[in-house]
Amino acid sequence: MDFSNNTIDRICRIFGYLTVLEKKGIDFISSKELAEAIGATEYTIRKDFSTLNFKGYTRRGYAVKSLKNKIGDKFLLNQKRRACIVGLGRLGTALLDYEKFQEDGFEIIAGFDISINKIERIQTDIDVFAISRLPDIVKSKNIELGIITVPGEAAQKVADILIKAGVKGILNFSPAKINVPQSIVHLDKDFTSALRFIAARFMVERK
Amino acid sequence: MDFSNNTIDRICRIFGYLTVLEKKGIDFISSKELAEAIGATEYTIRKDFSTLNFKGYTRRGYAVKSLKNKIGDKFLLNQKRRACIVGLGRLGTALLDYEKFQEDGFEIIAGFDISINKIERIQTDIDVFAISRLPDIVKSKNIELGIITVPGEAAQKVADILIKAGVKGILNFSPAKINVPQSIVHLDKDFTSALRFIAARFMVERK
DNA sequence: GTATATTAGTGAATAAATTCACAGATATAC
DNA sequence: GTATATCTGTGAATTTATTCACTAATATAC
Numbered sequence: 001m002d003f004s005n006n007t008i009d010r011i012c013r014i015f016g017y018l019t020v021l022e023k024k025g026i027d028f029i030s031s032k033e034l035a036e037a038i039g040a041t042e043y044t045i046r047k048d049f050s051t052l053n054f055k056g057y058t059r060r061g062y063a064v065k066s067l068k069n070k071i072g073d074k075f076l077l078n079q080k081r082r083a084c085i086v087g088l089g090r091l092g093t094a095l096l097d098y099e100k101f102q103e104d105g106f107e108i109i110a111g112f113d114i115s116i117n118k119i120e121r122i123q124t125d126i127d128v129f130a131i132s133r134l135p136d137i138v139k140s141k142n143i144e145l146g147i148i149t150v151p152g153e154a155a156q157k158v159a160d161i162l163i164k165a166g167v168k169g170i171l172n173f174s175p176a177k178i179n180v181p182q183s184i185v186h187l188d189k190d191f192t193s194a195l196r197f198i199a200a201r202f203m204v205e206r207k
Numbered sequence: 208m209d210f211s212n213n214t215i216d217r218i219c220r221i222f223g224y225l226t227v228l229e230k231k232g233i234d235f236i237s238s239k240e241l242a243e244a245i246g247a248t249e250y251t252i253r254k255d256f257s258t259l260n261f262k263g264y265t266r267r268g269y270a271v272k273s274l275k276n277k278i279g280d281k282f283l284l285n286q287k288r289r290a291c292i293v294g295l296g297r298l299g300t301a302l303l304d305y306e307k308f309q310e311d312g313f314e315i316i317a318g319f320d321i322s323i324n325k326i327e328r329i330q331t332d333i334d335v336f337a338i339s340r341l342p343d344i345v346k347s348k349n350i351e352l353g354i355i356t357v358p359g360e361a362a363q364k365v366a367d368i369l370i371k372a373g374v375k376g377i378l379n380f381s382p383a384k385i386n387v388p389q390s391i392v393h394l395d396k397d398f399t400s401a402l403r404f405i406a407a408r409f410m411v412e413r414k
Numbered sequence: 415g416t417a418t419a420t421t422a423g424t425g426a427a428t429a430a431a432t433t434c435a436c437a438g439a440t441a442t443a444c
Numbered sequence: 445g446t447a448t449a450t451c452t453g454t455g456a457a458t459t460t461a462t463t464c465a466c467t468a469a470t471a472t473a474c
Contacts, residue, residue, distance in 0.1 A: 005408075006431075012403040016382060020359075030451065039384060039395070042451095043433050050453055058439040059451050075407035083402070094301035095398070100382060104399040145405065152227075169405040171398075175223060175307060177244060185409040187401055188246070191302070191378075192311040194396055195290070196219040198352065198376040199313075200282035201212075202392040213461070237421065249421095250463050257423060265469040266421050 007048050008075070013038040014045070015077055016104075018068040030061035081106050082143045084167075086131065086158050087150030088113040088122055091173060095147060096124050109141050114154075131161070138165035145169045152176035159186075214255050215282070220245040221252070222284055223311075225275040237268035288313050291350045291374075293338065293365050294357030295320040295329055298380060302354060303331050316348050321361075338368070345372035352376045359383035366393075 003011075017037045021029055031042040031049070049056070054070055056062040072078030083101075085092050088111050095101070096111050111128040113119055119128045129137060137143070146162035148155055148170060155174035162170060163184055170186040172178050175193075180186050210218075224244045228236055238249040238256070256263070261277055263269040279285030290308075292299050295318050302308070303318050318335040320326055326335045336344060344350070353369035355362055355377060362381035369377060370391055377393040379385050382400075387393050 004431075005404075008407050009400075009404055012400045012407055013384070015403060016397075016400060017384075020383075032451085037384060041433075044431080046451095046453065047432075056452055057441095058453095059441050059449085061451070075403075077403055077406060081402070081406050090301040091305065094297035098298065098398065100399055101402070104382075104403075106399070106402050145402065147402075169409045171401055171405055175311075176227075177220070177224075177246060185405050187405055189396070189401055190223075191305065192307055192313070193216075193219045193223060194378055194394055195288070195308070195313050195352065195354075196222060196282075196284055196311075197212075197216055198378055198392050198394055199288050200215050200219055200284060202376045211461075239421085248463075251461080253421095253423065254462075263422050264471095265423095266419080266471050268421070 003051070007051070010038060010040055010045065010048060011052075011071055011075065012077075015068065015071050015075075018064055018071070019104075021064045022068060027064055028057070028061045029064055029067075031056070033061070077105060079105070081145055082109050082141065083107065083145035083147055084110045084112065084134075084138065084143045085147045085149060086112045086134070086162065087148060087154070087174075088118055088128060089149060089151075092147075092149035093122060093124065095149065096122075096126050096128075106145070109143050110137055112137075114150075131158075134161055135165040138162070138167060143167060145171065148172045148174050148178070150174055210258070214258070217245060217247055217252065217255055218259075218278055218282065219284075222275065222278050222282075225271055225278070226311075228271045229275060234271055235264070235268045236271055236274075238263070240268070284312060286312070288352055289316050289348065289350045290314065290352035290354055291317045291319065291341075291345065292354045292356060293319045293341070293369065294355060294361070294381075295325055295335060296356060296358075299354075299356035300329060300331065302356065303329075303333050303335075313352070316350050317344055319344075321357075338365075341368055342372040345369070345374060350374060352378065355379045355381050355385070357381055 014034055031045045035042045035045050054067060083106050085095055085108060096108060101108055108126055111126055112131045112134050114131045116130055119130060122128050144167060146167040148158050150158050152175040155172060155176040156178050159170055159178040159180055163180060170184060172186060172188045173190060175190040177188050221241055238252045242249040242252050261274060290313050292302055292315060303315060308315055315333055318333055319338045319341050321338045323337055329335050351374060353374040355365050357365050359382040362379060362383040363385050366377055366385040366387055370387060377391060379393060379395045380397060382397040384395050
């Protein structure tokens with residue numbers, strides 16, 4: 001079966017929220033509360049779950065642990081995913097040891113940069129390499145995800161290298177849109193577009 | 208008139224692409240090429256422009272400069288927006304002098320953190336302050352946008368402070384969803400959800 | 415100057431996503 | 445034990461978004 005991006009997006013947010021609930025020791029959660037927590041409606045969430053065949057309990061809602069496991073199983077979110085970061089500027093190094101990633105099931109295995117100087121200067125526990133070694137290392141370390149934090153001009157080239165090396169997904173923080181074959185999942189997330197969206201949105205609201 | 212988030216999102220991406228085209232000295236661009244560049248279809252883009260009353264030229268497409276100006280005018284994207292960053296951990300400091308922001312019409316006016324120590328250690332040209340001074344500074348410096356880069360636990364509190372201080376939009380990079388009044392535009396953009404989305408998506412594709 | 419190919423513009427058709435409305439189940443109150 | 449309130453589950457209705465299909469305009473080729 002195939003799910004829409006919207007559904008998958010909601011499911012990922014729900015997964016994150018379930019993690020929080022689990023930590024708090026909460027056992028059941030209603031569609032209404034979930035909706036509230038992730039910014040959706042109770043209808044949509046029940047519809048999503050209905051499609052996915054996740055069942056709840058009348059007057060109690062959904063069992064947090066079990067739901068989290070089901071989502072994790074279905075979308076393979078409860079196994080560690082191996083990622084690398086390409087481009088060790090400020091953003092790249094910030095992400096290198098962004099603790100949350102590790103916590104949330106993503107392991108940053110390596111960082112890459114074109115500048116040897118930069119690599120020598122970086123202080124981190126993660127291994128960093130010249131980009132020339134990327135293909136080799138992605139393959140040998142079984143890295144599945146590439147995170148692009150290079151400047152826009154270099155993004156496409158980096159994407160091509162990553163794909164050739166065998167990653168299956170790419171998260172692109174550079175301002176340039178990248179072209180990838182259909183089989184590769186990718187997401188363009190540049191900050192400027194995000195900020196512009198807010199600016200545009202609130203300017204429109206105002207009227 | 209009111210535009211959908213999808214439309215506004217596309218328009219923001221188009222705006223970014225037009226900036227690139229302008230730099231390259233390209234004068235005209237077709238809906239097809241625009242679509243390709245931002246990851247949409249030519250139909251949608253023509254529809255968007257039709258709704259927005261942006262006109263093109265038969266067999267030549269849209270005039271880059273003029274289109275960019277029209278979008279900029281309509282969505283107020285060609286005036287500088289003043290923003291601040293709250294939470295000067297690795298991500299926050301990385302964003303503090305993310306050069307692209309300045310280039311793209313966003314001016315980071317100040318950074319805030321709860322830890323005085325951290326503030327003293329930070330090396331940047333941007334002014335940094337204790338969070339207690341936020342209300343005061345947001346008001347006096349006319350800051351319109353807040354960027355939240357604190358840990359999840361603190362996100363809501365920071366959002367409340369920002370809103371009370373008078374910002375009109377919030378970009379939240381923390382993993383927690385924040386609740387804001389309807390009049391405030393906000394966007395939750397946590398990296399983990401983004402990565403999860405990719406992971407989930409490629410796992411679904413695979414089947 | 416004429417034919418041709420390309421590109422915008424847009425109402426109509428289609429598809430996708432969300433919401434509604436209500437039946438079914440069951441905890442809770444009394 | 446009965447009534448009531450609450451919550452899920454899901455077809456149907458509605459709304460929203462996208463794509464199609466075609467007209468009109470005009471650069472370009474020859």
